[in-house]
Amino acid sequence: MPEDRKLPNFNRQPMLWLAASFAAGILAASIANIDLRALLASCAFLAVAAIIFRKQYFASYLIIIAFAAAGAASTQIEKLSIAPDRIRVLYDNGTIRSGDPVEVEGILLGRPEPSIDGVFLNLRSEKVTYRGREQTVLGNVRLFLPVKESETDIDPKYGSRVRIACKLEREDEYLNPGVLPKREALDRVGVDATGSIKSQLLVERIADESVFLPLEWVYDQRAGLISDFRNNLGRSAAGIMIASLLGDKYFLDKDTADLFRDGGTFHILVISGLHITFIGGLLLLFLRQLTRNRWIQFLVTMAILWPYTLAVGADVPVVRASIMFTIVLYSYVIYRQGTLLNSLGLCGLILLVWRPSDLFNPSFQLTFVSVAAIVAMAYPLIDMLRRIGSWTPSTQYPFPPNVPIWLKRFCEMLYWNGDVWAVESKRQVWTANLFKSPLLQKRIVGGVQKAVRFVFEGLLVSLIVQIWMLPLAVVHFHRVSIASVLLNLWVGLLIALENFAAVIGVLLAHLSSLLAAPFFMFAEVFNWLMLSVPKLFSDNGWASFRLPAYSDHGRIIYGVYFLPILFMALAINRWKPFDIKRRSKLVNKPVLYPAFAAMLILVCIVVFHPFSAPRPDGRLHFDFLDVGQGDSAW
Amino acid sequence: MVEYLKTIVVLAAIIFTLSCSGRQVYQAQTDLVSLSPDAVNINTASVGELERLPHIGRKTAETIIQFRAESGPFRRPEYLLQVRGISEKRFLEIRPYLKTE
Numbered sequence: 001m002p003e004d005r006k007l008p009n010f011n012r013q014p015m016l017w018l019a020a021s022f023a024a025g026i027l028a029a030s031i032a033n034i035d036l037r038a039l040l041a042s043c044a045f046l047a048v049a050a051i052i053f054r055k056q057y058f059a060s061y062l063i064i065i066a067f068a069a070a071g072a073a074s075t076q077i078e079k080l081s082i083a084p085d086r087i088r089v090l091y092d093n094g095t096i097r098s099g100d101p102v103e104v105e106g107i108l109l110g111r112p113e114p115s116i117d118g119v120f121l122n123l124r125s126e127k128v129t130y131r132g133r134e135q136t137v138l139g140n141v142r143l144f145l146p147v148k149e150s151e152t153d154i155d156p157k158y159g160s161r162v163r164i165a166c167k168l169e170r171e172d173e174y175l176n177p178g179v180l181p182k183r184e185a186l187d188r189v190g191v192d193a194t195g196s197i198k199s200q201l202l203v204e205r206i207a208d209e210s211v212f213l214p215l216e217w218v219y220d221q222r223a224g225l226i227s228d229f230r231n232n233l234g235r236s237a238a239g240i241m242i243a244s245l246l247g248d249k250y251f252l253d254k255d256t257a258d259l260f261r262d263g264g265t266f267h268i269l270v271i272s273g274l275h276i277t278f279i280g281g282l283l284l285l286f287l288r289q290l291t292r293n294r295w296i297q298f299l300v301t302m303a304i305l306w307p308y309t310l311a312v313g314a315d316v317p318v319v320r321a322s323i324m325f326t327i328v329l330y331s332y333v334i335y336r337q338g339t340l341l342n343s344l345g346l347c348g349l350i351l352l353v354w355r356p357s358d359l360f361n362p363s364f365q366l367t368f369v370s371v372a373a374i375v376a377m378a379y380p381l382i383d384m385l386r387r388i389g390s391w392t393p394s395t396q397y398p399f400p401p402n403v404p405i406w407l408k409r410f411c412e413m414l415y416w417n418g419d420v421w422a423v424e425s426k427r428q429v430w431t432a433n434l435f436k437s438p439l440l441q442k443r444i445v446g447g448v449q450k451a452v453r454f455v456f457e458g459l460l461v462s463l464i465v466q467i468w469m470l471p472l473a474v475v476h477f478h479r480v481s482i483a484s485v486l487l488n489l490w491v492g493l494l495i496a497l498e499n500f501a502a503v504i505g506v507l508l509a510h511l512s513s514l515l516a517a518p519f520f521m522f523a524e525v526f527n528w529l530m531l532s533v534p535k536l537f538s539d540n541g542w543a544s545f546r547l548p549a550y551s552d553h554g555r556i557i558y559g560v561y562f563l564p565i566l567f568m569a570l571a572i573n574r575w576k577p578f579d580i581k582r583r584s585k586l587v588n589k590p591v592l593y594p595a596f597a598a599m600l601i602l603v604c605i606v607v608f609h610p611f612s613a614p615r616p617d618g619r620l621h622f623d624f625l626d627v628g629q630g631d632s633a634w
Numbered sequence: 635m636v637e638y639l640k641t642i643v644v645l646a647a648i649i650f651t652l653s654c655s656g657r658q659v660y661q662a663q664t665d666l667v668s669l670s671p672d673a674v675n676i677n678t679a680s681v682g683e684l685e686r687l688p689h690i691g692r693k694t695a696e697t698i699i700q701f702r703a704e705s706g707p708f709r710r711p712e713y714l715l716q717v718r719g720i721s722e723k724r725f726l727e728i729r730p731y732l733k734t735e
Contacts (some may be wrong), residue, residue, distance in 0.1 A: 130707070204710065
């Protein structure tokens with residue numbers, strides 16, 4: 001990212017802009033009810049106008065507005081496309097009463113998911129019989145079948161057509177304020193109703209439908225791995241391995257899950273970019289040793305990565321990560337350099353076109369905001385600091401960076417490599433005497449410098465992600481963890497080591513349990529170490545604190561919060577530390593300082609609630625809640 | 635490169651075609667149970683008839699009748715498990731004495 005480069009006469013992140021305008025359209029359509037025909041007509045009109053005036057500068061704006069209209073139209077289409085025979089409609093309009101016994105017929109989507117006390121069946125329903133009347137239906141239902149520990153390998157398999165007698169539920173029960181209502185939670189994950197089956201005898205397997213055998217194989221392998229982890233590791237370690245590698249969180253015991261939640265590190269257990277990059281990167285590294293053909297590298301990597309994505313449940317974060325990895329790898333195949341922000345935009349666009357309502361899905365928001373924080377702010381900042389610290393005179397940058405001396409010294413401490421400069425200076429016809437940080441004269445050992453750099457970059461990325469995620473953490477979890485800035489690094493490192501040891505152990509266990517034993521022991525040790533630090537924070541009450549969320553119009557604050565952050569990201573990306581003509585030495589002061597101040601004020605408003613907390617009037621107040629059973633709670 | 639792509643596409647098509655398994659129809663478990671000659675049709679049985687079944691008292695029999703009236707006839711004897719008070723163990727003991735047609 002050379003700072004002296006002139007700005008190109010085209011946008012470097014067109015997909016990001018298109019995704020943002022599409023999302024804006026979805027948001028507008030969810031607030032106001034806009035006529036679908038008007039939206040489609042305006043979309044077509046704007047697209048045609050953009051083609052006609054394609055040489056005019058405003059054609060780009062027409063395309064952006066057209067995408068916003070398309071986003072709004074897609075939302076309306078999604079709303080209108082809910083068929084009247086969808087299970088959710090039948091329950092919502094009272095045709096079927098929640099909790100009444102029904103018989104549902106359908107096809108199993110995926111293998112029954114094992115959990116500690118039973119299995120979960122995801123069913124694409126086709127028929128429902130209620131009070132003796134059979135009717136054709138649409139929609140997915142999720143059923144829990146309690147089975148004994150030894151019987152989790154139940155009769156119906158992936159693709160089985162089954163008929164199940166059960167009680168389906170879709171009713172909102174009383175929830176504490178701020179908790180997501182059940183219906184909304186179900187709609188977000190594409191499930192129309194949930195239920196439990198009293199006995200396995202109530203599950204009747206009618207037939208086996210055609211299935212995609214490789215996918216069945218993947219499901220079987222996943223089930224086998226779950227069983228291997230459970231048989232060879234302790235409960236806590238097995239639960240963490242199954243959650244972090246196979247995307248099944250049902251085996252996490254409560255204490256472990258609470259530790260992850262309290263420490264703000266639960267996201268590490270969600271399969272997302274970290275896992276996909278790790279797996280894809282390892283595959284690519286291996287394949288590059290076998291062939292230099294980039295197409296083969298790409299296709300083989302995709303052939304393994306996408307089945308893995310499907311096997312672990314294809315949730316929004318993992319699909320986002322897989323699409324992004326595919327785009328970046330494809331750019332490598334065609335000898336281009338993929339920009340991460342543009343790739344992120346394309347991912348967002350694909351997912352929103354597929355299901356516009358995902359915009360309001362917490363998983364979608366969390367994964368996109370965290371990645372945006374990394375690629376829009378953390379990476380550019382680290383890149384700038386690296387270039388400041390490793391500066392040597394060149395024709396492009398003959399002068400030292402024009403930044404405050406403390407910053408220069410700090411960056412040199414992290415990034416200056418005297419050995420590289422010694423080699424470089426010998427190649428030149430000229431000589432130069434560089435005055436670097438005096439601390440460097442003590443010759444920091446390379447390994448120590450690398451370790452300090454790793455910790456600094458990790459903390460910086462973690463801190464930036466936490467700042468970006470603050471509103472989402474408050475809205476969705478009502479909890480903010482300051483310790484997570486540190487714990488993310490610790491847990492991330494240890495869980496990677498534990499994963500590695502456990503996977504090697506499982507692979508070796510098929511050959512010899514003696515060979516595998518040390519690896520399982522290492523996995524247990526890493527697990528203990530990983531949990532010990534969050535436990536220390538949690539036991540002392542330093543891990544996190546609960547926060548109330550603003551409601552109604554007050555929620556605007558969470559949107560406004562992102563404005564100064566975006567300005568700061570823009571300022572960092574436009575920072576020219578080598579520009580000696582500019583008087584400002586630290587980024588772009590007119591933008592950065594007010595944006596930083598605004599962000600601090602907004603953080604205080606979000607955290608301390610100065611406008612919503614009622615002042616104590618010195619009297620004791622009781623709030624009674626009638627729970628309708630001749631009883632009350634307060 | 636084009637040759638590579640062609641081979642890959644053809645191989646992918648073959649794998650995809652072969653990967654789809656066939657449909658197989660299973661016989662329902664209901665038909666595999668040997669019924670007692672004096673089995674009771676739970677869709678038409680009265681309280682008295684149901685009471686003659688082992689482990690079924692008057693109260694349970696009435697609950698079965700009420701469930702049947704509200705939810706419609708039982709398609710399979712196993713659906714009796716949905717009735718409150720009928721456990722899996724109890725059901726398996728009375729299973730040979732139950733029929734639905």
